[in-house]
Amino acid sequence: MAVWGRVGVQICEVATTMHDQSKKALVGDGSYRGFVDAVLAEVPNAAKPPSRQIPYGYLMYLQNGAQVQKRASEILPGDIVEIVDARFKGHRGLGGYQQHVGTGAEGGEGGGPVLGVVSEFETKKSKVRVFQANQHVGQQTVEAASYRLEDLKSGLVKV
Template structure:
């Protein structure tokens, strides 16, 4: 699939996925979205977009793989990451700086973390995402950010959802 094809797919599907995720993020302040799991949030978002290709078990692919990274090594980058793309973090350990502070963060240990890209800062190699919030008593979808270049181990895959 060419870079132009991938941008066209994003224009037909990705924009709608981003809008659906934003709406569900707002709704999550008052009610449960999906079943409360990372995957449940993704399926709830994709169910709002009739022309989006729906994932099937074992939920290891969400369209066309546009970005893959294992540890600090980027193995695949065929398109810019766009809002509405799906990110999958598996046993991802991040280590770096936020301001003057060092930080360590582990996500997707045990089961993968699935999220919808909300925004991407290419220069900072940073993605903001909407993901299910696993903390009891808070809104059920949260916004989080990950700096891709701070990945020390584990894997990141980003998919462009395709049209049915």
């Protein structure tokens, strides 16, 4: 918790600043990983992974499908989230919704897993709000997205 107070808060603040500035300029290389790497480069105490295969920090939360596999602590602002081939299905308002994120190279938004920085986590609703790269054609900015973890039907969410 002490490390989060020093580093996690700074990561969240830098991600928020980059989200606000992204309307004017490209952040990182426009990819999900490029955005997270650009955020971590701005925080002096943040540990950067030595290679692309090594994850960002310690695994605090792991959910595979509807089942939570690991919960070491609460999800906090500034944590790095990775979403791999995830299908969300639930209800918003009066209607239902379906969402498929973090798919492989054959489809989806930019291909590969979605990486982002947690901006907020609502424990009661099990909803995580994330700053992530916007992979829509011609709009490589930073967007704020939200995911309800209890609506995860398949795929993987790591924090």
